[in-house]
Amino acid sequence: MIILKQMYVHNGRKFETLTIRNYTETDVKGLISLQRECFPPPFPQELLWSEEQLDSHIKTFPEGALCALVNGRIVGSMTALIIHFEPESPDHTWVQATDNGSIKNHDPYGNTLYxxxxxxxxxxxxxxxxxxxxxxxxxxxxxxxxxRLLGGGRIPFYHKYSHEISAVQYVEDVMEGKKKDPVLSFLLHCGRSPIRVVSNYLDDKESLNFGVLMEWKNPFYKKTSC
Known part of the structure; x- marks a missing residue:
């Protein structure tokens, strides 16, 4: 499946064409530049994509490698792989789920887009x-x-309140409108639902290494019989 979508977005003055497509080898430098722009320190710079990781994404699961372009410039990206997820045993780390970002553990027979x-x-x-x-x-x-679609969301504003409340309470406060978090609020607006707070999910000082597992259930999913 080749993904290629075009639509319009409004920049406050006019509508501009947005293109979403699979990224390829020719996009690697632009994707690395985007990562540096999006995740400046204190985000761990060693977690930014390398050429080797991006090459692995493209070769392992090209359908899950997306970029967004405005006026020919890469302004967004998103990457995913397929895994087998057991709701009864949800705890994991980002490194475990993504094979340290290489996605070489991609399982085409899995049940979850991660x-x-x-x-x-x-x-x-x-x-x-x-x-x-x-x-x-x-x-x-x-x-x-x-x-389902699943992934662990950062909670980068949690460090501001960690001396007062637990990560679980912080998530509840965001959902109740008492606090705002740029990542958690965004994912909620996108239709994702929190299912669990995981400790030591990712090396992330702002989130104190916590991650919030958030899913979107496929409304058309039908479990096949063996």
């Missing part, structure tokens, strides 16, 4: 580009007849 990352240039946020990338992954989940 989000490795999503990035949107700070200059192009609030245009809905992240939502369009997420919606495209939902479409891929349906096309692949998978049970």
């Amino acid at each position: 989000v490795v990352d999503i990035s949107v240039s700070p200059h192009y946020r609030k245009l809905g580009i992240g939502k369009w990338l997420m919606n495209t992954m939902y479409e891929l989940t349906v096309y692949k007849r998978l049970e």
